[in-house]
Amino acid sequence: xxxxxxxxxxxxxxxxxxxxxxxxxxxxxxxxxxxxxxxxxxxxxxxxxxxxxxxxxxxxxxxxxxxxxxxxxxxxxxxxxxxxxxxxxxxxxxxxxxxxxxxxxxxxxxxxxxxxxxxxxxxxxxxxxxxxxxxx
Amino acid sequence: xxxxxxxxxxxxxxxxxxxxxxxxxxxxxxxxxxxxxxxxxxxxxxxxxxxxxxxxxxxxxxxxxxxxxxxxxxxxxxxxxxxxxxxxxxxxxxxxxxxxxxxxxxxxxxxxxxxxxxxxxxxxxxxxxxxxxxxxxxxxxxxxxxxxxxxxxxxxxxxxxxxxxxxxxxxxxxxxxxxxxxxxxxxxxxxxxxxxxxxxxxxxxxxxxxxxxxxxxxxxxxxxxxxxxxxxxxxxxxxxxxxxxxxxxxxxxxxxxxxxxxxxxxxxxxxxxxxxxxxxxxxxxxxxxxxxxxxxxxxxxxxxxxxxxxxxxxxxxxxxxxxxxxxxxxxxxxxxxxxxxxxxxxxxxxxxxxxxxxxxxxxxxxxxxxxxxxxxxxxxxxxxxxxxxxxxxxxxxxxxxxxxxxxxxxxxxxxxxxxxxxxxxxxxxxxxxxxxxxxxxxxxxxxxxxxxxxxxxxxxxxxxxxxxxxxxxxxxxxxxxxxxxxxxxxxxxxxxxxxxxxxxxxxxxxxxxx
Numbered sequence: 001x002x003x004x005x006x007x008x009x010x011x012x013x014x015x016x017x018x019x020x021x022x023x024x025x026x027x028x029x030x031x032x033x034x035x036x037x038x039x040x041x042x043x044x045x046x047x048x049x050x051x052x053x054x055x056x057x058x059x060x061x062x063x064x065x066x067x068x069x070x071x072x073x074x075x076x077x078x079x080x081x082x083x084x085x086x087x088x089x090x091x092x093x094x095x096x097x098x099x100x101x102x103x104x105x106x107x108x109x110x111x112x113x114x115x116x117x118x119x120x121x122x123x124x125x126x127x128x129x130x131x132x133x134x135x136x
Numbered sequence: 137x138x139x140x141x142x143x144x145x146x147x148x149x150x151x152x153x154x155x156x157x158x159x160x161x162x163x164x165x166x167x168x169x170x171x172x173x174x175x176x177x178x179x180x181x182x183x184x185x186x187x188x189x190x191x192x193x194x195x196x197x198x199x200x201x202x203x204x205x206x207x208x209x210x211x212x213x214x215x216x217x218x219x220x221x222x223x224x225x226x227x228x229x230x231x232x233x234x235x236x237x238x239x240x241x242x243x244x245x246x247x248x249x250x251x252x253x254x255x256x257x258x259x260x261x262x263x264x265x266x267x268x269x270x271x272x273x274x275x276x277x278x279x280x281x282x283x284x285x286x287x288x289x290x291x292x293x294x295x296x297x298x299x300x301x302x303x304x305x306x307x308x309x310x311x312x313x314x315x316x317x318x319x320x321x322x323x324x325x326x327x328x329x330x331x332x333x334x335x336x337x338x339x340x341x342x343x344x345x346x347x348x349x350x351x352x353x354x355x356x357x358x359x360x361x362x363x364x365x366x367x368x369x370x371x372x373x374x375x376x377x378x379x380x381x382x383x384x385x386x387x388x389x390x391x392x393x394x395x396x397x398x399x400x401x402x403x404x405x406x407x408x409x410x411x412x413x414x415x416x417x418x419x420x421x422x423x424x425x426x427x428x429x430x431x432x433x434x435x436x437x438x439x440x441x442x443x444x445x446x447x448x449x450x451x452x453x454x455x456x457x458x459x460x461x462x463x464x465x466x467x468x469x470x471x472x473x474x475x476x477x478x479x480x481x482x483x484x485x486x487x488x489x490x491x492x493x494x495x496x497x498x499x500x501x502x503x504x505x506x507x508x509x510x511x512x513x514x515x516x517x518x519x520x521x522x523x524x525x526x527x528x529x530x531x532x533x534x535x536x537x538x539x540x541x542x543x544x545x546x547x548x549x550x551x552x553x554x555x556x557x558x559x560x561x562x563x564x565x566x567x568x569x570x571x572x573x574x575x576x577x578x579x580x581x582x583x584x585x586x587x588x589x590x591x592x593x594x595x596x597x598x599x600x601x602x603x604x605x606x607x608x609x610x611x612x613x614x615x616x617x618x619x620x621x622x623x624x625x626x627x628x629x630x631x632x633x634x635x636x637x638x639x640x641x642x643x644x645x646x647x648x649x650x
Contacts, residue, residue: 047199050206054209057212057213
């Protein structure tokens with residue numbers, strides 16, 4: 001199987017999962033599924049609180065570029081945070097949603113890489129992302 | 137580094153976890169992470185095939201990793217907050233809190249830079265000083281919150297008029313400064329100044345108020361008119377001051393002769409301070425006469441400056457400078473004290489003087505120490521308050537929403553209140569009804585017009601209004617028998633002017649009274 005760089009993998013994965021859909025609900029579901037898979041990979045390694053804090057920080061950093069993304073307070077769970085993130089999608093252009101989703105995942109992977117190193121990040125995340133491309 | 141340790145640790149494939157391999161790898165990497173040491177310790181002690189031990193180690197590892205991730209992200213967040221705070225503090229040090237415009241510090245910095253560039257590339261720099269006309273009236277009548285919002289609105293409009301490379305700065309209070317970093321000539325700067333002035337024409341809509349403000353503008357040019365940073369700033373300020381003096385709502389380019397006037401003004405200011413110290417001020421007293429009986433009813437105390445031996449200087453020549461530099465307050469206090477002291481001396485000496493009138497400027501009247509100051513003077517001189525009448529101009533009365541309270545306080549002390557120069561200011565009928573006024577003094581410009589028959593109607597109307605409102609009406613500037621006859625016919629009760637007597641010294645006045 002081809003070796004993908006993480007950013008590349010994120011792009012492929014989003015393209016396949018969202019597939020230029022303009023349906024907010026469809027995009028939301030795809031993001032939730034992807035996120036659950038990522039969480040499933042990370043929680044055994046950095047724990048649920050570790051995963052939440054990386055996600056929360058990624059959302060905060062993404063919000064700087066996409067200020068319409070609603071942020072939850074620091075104490076909220078990642079489920080609440082992603083819920084608010086998805087609610088922010090309402091009424092937005094699908095192209096914008098795709099860009100915001102990519103930015104969030106990309107920020108998340110970069111932040112994770114800065115904490116645990118790029119090789120491990122790649123090893124943990126790529127299987128989730130590449131699973132889609134492999135199927136196709 | 138935290139992430140390196142964590143990264144090294146993660147080279148172990150956790151899904152294919154083997155405690156022996158873990159122990160070996162961890163020992164090789166000589167990691168110092170507490171959680172890992174615990175895991176290592178457990179690994180060494182426990183049976184490697186023990187599943188419980190395996191899970192325990194996994195749990196410890198996860199917890200250690202989790203703590204490291206949390207600590208790292210929090211450290212990042214804290215560092216970002218610290219950087220933001222630093223950047224915010226740096227911004228605050230160079231910007232005005234109210235308008236977020238560059239403050240004087242940043243303006244000076246940019247000015248230095250602009251002058252340096254202008255020297256190198258031989259172009260000109262223009263500095264424009266702007267001051268809102270009568271801003272104090274808005275602040276006093278509508279409150280500081282509205283005043284602040286007005287300043288914010290003005291700041292936005294000014295910014296919209298200039299290029300990004302130019303700087304609009306709030307210099308303090310209602311003063312703004314615009315730095316045009318590169319202009320071709322004076323016409324360039326004048327064009328921008330006019331643009332700034334025009335930007336103020338549409339009213340500012342603030343909290344339901346429609347506010348109209350004008351600006352007085354002064355312009356200086358480097359190096360054409362001003363050769364250093366200091367003179368550039370000073371000259372723009374001087375030009376702005378001249379614009380105000382010439383009737384406000386105008387822009388003026390600095391010219392060297394303005395400096396001469398500024399120097400003369402500075403010299404008057406210094407001389408006024410000396411005059412107070414060296415007791416060069418004196419009071420003259422102009423009698424007020426009952427027009428029916430011809431008897432003197434009182435006097436108006438008038439300030440004179442005995443600066444030279446051969447002539448007296450009248451207030452018209454120095455009162456504006458005194459107002460501007462604030463020395464009007466101690467001078468006003470001196471006038472009040474001296475008038476009360478002299479009157480008390482006359483009263484004690486058996487003179488039949490019924491009233492002494494003292495002029496009070498708007499600046500004095502609206503000063504917070506005004507009423508306590510009067511109480512101190514009356515206490516100090518022992519004068520019965522009923523002898524004292526304060527003369528205020530219409531514009532002075534209209535400047536503050538607290539005027540009514542102050543007037544009632546003064547009336548409560550037993551003082552009389554007169555409106556001076558009536559008919560030349562706001563002449564609002566509502567204040568005649570709301571303010572506790574005793575006397576209206578018809579301005580001498582109306583009395584003068586009685587001569588040629590054009591002023592009779594206005595004078596008659598003022599007298600009729602005053603009488604119906606139960607105010608005493610005093611005509612100022614009576615100079616002829618014709619004027620006196622008309623005023624008597626029109627039922628004007630009192631008058632003063634050269635027809636009766638000019639203002640006299642404190643030695644001459646008692647002779648006239650007796």
